[in-house]
Structure formats: C-alpha cells, structure tokens
Amino acid sequence: MTGLSVEEGITPRDLTAVYSDPYILRVGHDDRPAAPIHHPAVTYLSARIDGQFVGAFMSIEFSDIEYELHALLHRKAVYRSRELTRLLTDWAFDHPIERVTAYIIEGLESAFNFCRKIGFTYEGARRNACRQGGVLKDVYVLGMTRAEWSETR
Numbered sequence: 001m002t003g004l005s006v007e008e009g010i011t012p013r014d015l016t017a018v019y020s021d022p023y024i025l026r027v028g029h030d031d032r033p034a035a036p037i038h039h040p041a042v043t044y045l046s047a048r049i050d051g052q053f054v055g056a057f058m059s060i061e062f063s064d065i066e067y068e069l070h071a072l073l074h075r076k077a078v079y080r081s082r083e084l085t086r087l088l089t090d091w092a093f094d095h096p097i098e099r100v101t102a103y104i105i106e107g108l109e110s111a112f113n114f115c116r117k118i119g120f121t122y123e124g125a126r127r128n129a130c131r132q133g134g135v136l137k138d139v140y141v142l143g144m145t146r147a148e149w150s151e152t153r
Contacts, residue, residue: 003049004047004049004080004084004087005046006046006047006091008043008044008045009044010044010045011046018056018072019034020034021055024055027108028132029132030130030133041060041062042060043058043060044059045091047073047077047084049077049080049084054074054076054080055072055077056072056073057071057072057084057085057088059091059092065097065098065099066098067092067099067100068102068103069092069101069102071088071111081114085114085118086118089118089144098145098146099146100143101142101143102141103141103142105130105138106137106139107132112142115142119152120142125139126141
C-alpha cells in the first residue's frame, strides 16, 4: 500500500477542514453539531495519500476491549478508502482490544456495504436512534472481532 498512511494525530487546520467538508457532513445528524470531539477517549488519526492529507478517522475508546471507529474521509480519498480503512483497523487491533464497532445511519447504504466488504458483521439496529433532516432514523450496528480481522489478513 505504497503512499498510504494512517497515523495518530491531526493538526488543528486539518481538523477544521474535516468538519467543514460538505461531503463528510452529509452523514451528520441533527442532535450533534459537526464539531471535533475533545475527550481523553477520542483519538484522531490523519489519513494521507502520497503525503497529502485526505481526511481523518476517529476512534473512541468505548471500553478496555472495544473501539468505536468513524471515517471522516474527503471525497478525493474514496478510491483508496478500503486500503486506508484496513490501515485504521490494523492500528486498532495493534491495541489490546477485542472488537471494533461502526455505527451507520439508515439511508447510508454505501457506507453499510463498504463496512460489510471490509469484514464487519451486521449485529442489529438501534431503532429511531438519531434524527437527520428532522426525520427519525435507525442506526445500524456493525462489529468485527480480533479473530475475524485475523482471518481477513
């Protein structure tokens, strides 16, 4: 995967760029402002293609065995998003966790299908869990265990 990197940390400028990108903001919902989360359990990772910043990932340490993962990639990174997400997942499982979780808002079938292709398993839905454009929507829960990730490597 020459020319690709996913590394911990993000500059304030890049973080601002991520949270002002309309392509990324389309997955937002009404109950939370599109703004960085500053919390000890949150880690931002910068995604780069050939040294150029193309977006970020956010990892939330949900517990001592689980990370919740979020993609914040610019449109120009879509053609390499699978490889970048694999690097993110490698990073996550380099830590002493047992699973990663992704939450996908109803209506974002391309994101849902993307996660399935990477190796996530559909685990259920949180019904009416968020509001987007004033409409209540389900949030799909997808997960992957350490053992499942090892099988895909």
